[in-house]
Amino acid sequence: MSRPRVVVVGGGIIGSAVARRLTLLEPRPQVTLVEKELTPGRHQTARNSGVVHAGLYYAPGSAKAALSRTGVERLRRYCRERGLPYEEVGKLVIALDEAEEGRLRDIECRALANGVPGLRWLGTDALREVEPHAVGRAALHSPTTAITDFSRVAEAMLADARDRGAQVVTDFEVVGFGQSGGRVDVQAADGRHVRADRVVLAGGVHADRLAVLAGDGPTPAIVPFRGEYHQLRPEATHLVSGLVYPVPDPRYPFLGVHLTRRVDGGVLLGPNAVLATAREGYRRRDVDLEVIRALLASKGFRRFARSNLRTGAQEVVGSLSRHAFVERVRRYVPEIDHADVEPALAGVRAQAMDADGSLVEDFRFSRVGAVLCIRNAPSPAATASLAIADLVVDRLDLAGT
Structure with a gap:
């Protein structure tokens, strides 16, 4: 009897965790992870603050709450077993x-x-x-709120999967899926293809686009928000011992500017949250006309923009003015001087939005034939990655292949 073939699309921390979990099954399926970049984990996995969330904010009974608490325990053990950094800085x-x-x-x-x-x-x-x-x-x-390096965690997970027989194929940009007879043909832009009995889409900012290619509906759609970070210069990092966060504004879906100690000893400030004009729009000049057209055509997005106009404008001011950004930080740590701050990385958050303009706050999955789509994997997805992988693999129904 042949082993079922499973293809995971996306090499970030969620895709890596799913691939690893699949290789732990008995009998073990044939696992292939495909990634459009030359190296996996280059986007949300590599461009975040590294905070391991303890579950403070999430609605009790939500998937976020359950997965964060299960995930943090699993992640702590995994980091210790693999010799990865994990510091409970609080x-x-x-x-x-x-x-x-x-x-x-x-x-x-x-x-x-x-x-x-x-x-x-x-x-x-x-x-x-x-x-x-x-x-x-x-x-x-x-x-017990901790910090780690999620890039290293994802690399370790992918190494575990490889060691147990998984194939990792890079430079493989998925452009289509052919489903027939319960099987899937995963097609790449350069003509290559991989056949599978089951497919998991873990595409991050491309989650909606990939789901539509697989035959799913257009919503929830991904609206990209750029988070711009600054950092303290080395001589000022002593001003922050752990993690300093504001109380979230309930009128806006993001946490606000905070101060985050990193495992390398640095301190990040931010991020703000401004609309990105490209799915991988890490710079202001990154513009994708397709993304802009989709946003302008969306009644839901226009409704969201109107209801968050004031807060959105404040975020834009913080993006354009380092002085305004630092003044927000100084509300919590007044000894930070403007000269202590320099630009750092930027990331793009894959925020899912329903057709009515409401933001999808919890995890969301859908199924199209043999394809399981992860339509929304918001923070604390990295924290909960090992627990999410269990959930995804349970939903694959490999016994039915």
């Missing part, structure tokens, strides 16, 4: 005024319901014992 979510303190109490309730361990409510003086250079009215401290 996170402070700081409220600056009475209104923010009320929202922070709501976050505390969510975090407790989600089983986040070791939470502490801190006043003005107590928060400075954790972050001596930070200021605020009150703070929620999550001591």
